[in-house]
Every structure is written in structure tokens, then in C-alpha cells.
Amino acid sequence: MKIDGAESPDYSGNSVIRTSRYSMNRNYKLIIENCDFTDLDVNHSFNVLKIYKNTFADSVVLRNSTFKNISGAVLSLDAEMDDIGIYSAENVVIDNCQFEDIGGAALNLHRGGRDESTFGPMLQMNNSTFKNVGGDQRNKSGASVSLHGVQVTHITGCDFTDSKPLKLHLVVGEPITKIKGSKFNNTEKVVAHDGSYKDEDLDFD
Amino acid sequence: MPSDKSIKAGITEVKPHATPENTGVAWYPKVEQEVRFNIGKKIRVSPGENTLFEAVRNAEYGDVLELAEGDYLMTKSIEVNHPITVRAKGKKPTIRFEKTPFSILKTAGRSHYMI
Numbered sequence: 176m177k178i179d180g181a182e183s184p185d186y187s188g189n190s191v192i193r194t195s196r197y198s199m200n201r202n203y204k205l206i207i208e209n210c211d212f213t214d215l216d217v218n219h220s221f222n223v224l225k226i227y228k229n230t231f232a233d234s235v236v237l238r239n240s241t242f243k244n245i246s247g248a249v250l251s252l253d254a255e256m257d258d259i260g261i262y263s264a265e266n267v268v269i270d271n272c273q274f275e276d277i278g279g280a281a282l283n284l285h286r287g288g289r290d291e292s293t294f295g296p297m298l299q300m301n302n303s304t305f306k307n308v309g310g311d312q313r314n315k316s317g318a319s320v321s322l323h324g325v326q327v328t329h330i331t332g333c334d335f336t337d338s339k340p341l342k343l344h345l346v347v348g349e350p351i352t353k354i355k356g357s358k359f360n361n362t363e364k365v366v367a368h369d370g371s372y373k374d375e376d377l378d379f380d
Numbered sequence: 381m382p383s384d385k386s387i388k389a390g391i392t393e394v395k396p397h398a399t400p401e402n403t404g405v406a407w408y409p410k411v412e413q414e415v416r417f418n419i420g421k422k423i424r425v426s427p428g429e430n431t432l433f434e435a436v437r438n439a440e441y442g443d444v445l446e447l448a449e450g451d452y453l454m455t456k457s458i459e460v461n462h463p464i465t466v467r468a469k470g471k472k473p474t475i476r477f478e479k480t481p482f483s484i485l486k487t488a489g490r491s492h493y494m495i
Contacts, residue, residue: 176466176467176468176472176473176474176495177472177473177474177475178474178475178482179474179475179476180476180477181476182453182476182477182478183476183477183478183480184479184480186480189480189481190480190481191480191481191482191483192482192483192493193481193483193484193485194484194485195484195485199485203485203492203493204415204463204492204493204494205485205492205493205494206417206493206494206495207494207495208494208495209468209472211472221480225481230485
């Protein structure tokens with residue numbers, strides 16, 4: 176399906192899909208396949224998915240989809256900022272997607288706290304391209320993809336062009352973080368607070 | 381269960397195996413936890429104003445809404461209260477929405493959404 180934001184109201188902070196504002200008594204799944212999201216830019220901070228605190232996604236999947244001309248973030252999974260080991264999504268999959276001219280981050284996944292009580296969040300990100308992503312001044316993370324406390328990360332075959340960096344904050348136990356076969360054109364190198372991630376076959380221009 | 385005659389210790393297999401049906405008290409409901417998409421009816425949706433909104437409102441658990449090619453305009457937010465699949469039948473339809481968010485995943489029930 177094509178989802179076009181051209182008729183959306185001229186307010187800041189719009190979203191295409193949002194969770195309940197209150198705590199949800201069950202977790203949810205969101206699967207987006209073969210969709211084109213365009214022109215979500217009527218005002219600033221127009222997000223594809225807006226989540227609220229006390230909601231939890233079993234999985235969020237983006238597959239074979241394109242995201243173009245969006246003023247906010249695509250997946251902003253960072254509503255749990257108390258840093259007590261609670262987070263917003265267990266499994267995040269981004270597979271064969273194109274992100275172009277995105278003001279906010281394509282993905283912002285946050286799991287704060289220092290306890291080792293959770294297996295997630297887990298991220299698979301494959302065969303996707305990021306062109307001019309994360310450049311809006313309102314993008315507080317300053318990243319195209321920001322991962323904080325993610326326990327398992329596999330990034331393969333992703334191309335970043337003219338974008339903000341991929342930022343990693345590797346905490347809690349020994350998170351597994353592997354970045355393979357990806358290109359960074361006119362994009363800052365991977366920014367991580369320590370080097371405990373594995374990279375292979377990365378190409379920086 | 382794996383076995384090896386050289387090992388003389390171990391446990392013996394107890395049959396029947398424990399299943400949800402043969403364990404626990406009868407009066408406690410054993411609701412299946414895993415949610416399923418695409419187990420309900422297929423419902424055709426035509427282009428127009430709020431046709432998708434109405435279709436989702438009338439849909440039931442696991443239904444599949446198939447959108448014909450064309451332009452869809454939403455003036456109301458769709459509320460998702462149970463697993464539902466929205467997909468194109470043929471070429472990709474275009475969806476515009478005058479009210480944001482386009483869809484809301486609701487508190488109660490299992491809001492599972494596939495588009």
C-alpha cells in the first residue's frame with residue numbers, strides 16, 4: 176500500500192500509527208510489508224510510528240518497504256527513558272527497506288539500565304539503504320540509527336549515504352553486535368563508546 | 381527422548397506427556413496465547429472516503445481486508461483492537477489521511493496489525 180501524508184493536518188508531531196496512550200495490557204505486533212510511505216512532512220516531527228510509555232511490542236517488522244520525505248523518525252522505540260531495564264520492543268526487523276530524506280532517525284531503539292535481566296531488545300537489519308537520514312536539527316540522537324543497550328544486533332548489507340552516523344551504546348553484560356558488509360558514503364563512521372562490537376567488510380568513503 | 385544403553389542412570393519417560401489439555405483444573409480457561417494473522421474472513425474494500433475505516437470497524441479477529449486499487453481518504457483514525465491484516469489486491473492503493481494518527485493500536489485485546 177502507498178501511504179501518503181499530503182492530506183494530513185498541519186500540526187507538529189503527527190504520526191501514521193501510534194500505540195495507546197495508556198499502558199497496554201497485552202503486547203502488540205506491527206508488521207509493515209510492501210508499503211511506500213511518502214511525504215510525511217506537512218510539519219516537523221511527523222513520525223511513522225509513535226509509541227507511548229508502558230507499551231511493549233513483541234515485534235516490529237519493516238520489510239520490502241520505502242520511506243521517503245519524512246520530517247520525523249520512522250521507528251522511534253525510545254519511550255522508556257527511566258533506565259530501569261524496561262524497553263519498548265523485543266524484536267525489531269528491518270529487511271530490504273529504503274529510507275530517503277528522513278529528518279529523524281530511521282530507528283531509535285533504547286533499553287536503559289544496568290541490570291542483566293532481559294534478553295532483548297534484538298535487532299536484525301539487512302539489505303537496506305539510508306540516504307540523507309537523521310539530518311534534522313530536532314533529531315536529538317544525532318544518528319540515522321541509534322541503538323542503546325540493544326542485546327543482539329545483526330546488521331548486514333546496509334548502505335548509508337549522506338546520513339548521520341550509526342550510533343551504538345553497548346551496555347549490559349556482553350551484548351552481541353555484528354556489523355557486516357555495509358557501506359558508509361559521506362557518512363561518519365560507526366560511533367560507539369567502546370569497541371566491543373564486531374565488524375567485517377565495512378567500506379567507508 | 382535421546383537414549384544410550386551404556387548409560388545406566390537417568391529418568392524414565394513418563395507418558396502421556398503433559399499438554400495443556402491434560403494438566404491443570406478444568407475450570408481454568410487455557411486460552412491460546414499465540415496470536416494469528418490471516419485466520420478470518422477475506423473482506424473486499426473499495427476506494428473512497430472512510431471505506432477502510434468502516435471495514436476495520438466491522439472486521440473481526442484475524443480478518444484480512446483486501447483493498448482494490450485506487451485512492452482512499454480517511455477522515456477518522458482507525459482503531460485496531462485485534463489482529464488484522466490490510467493488504468492490496470492488485471496494484472498498490474494510495475491511502476491519505478486527514479486526521480492523524482491514521483491508525484491507533486488500542487489498549488485492550490491484542491492489537492496486532494499487518495499492513
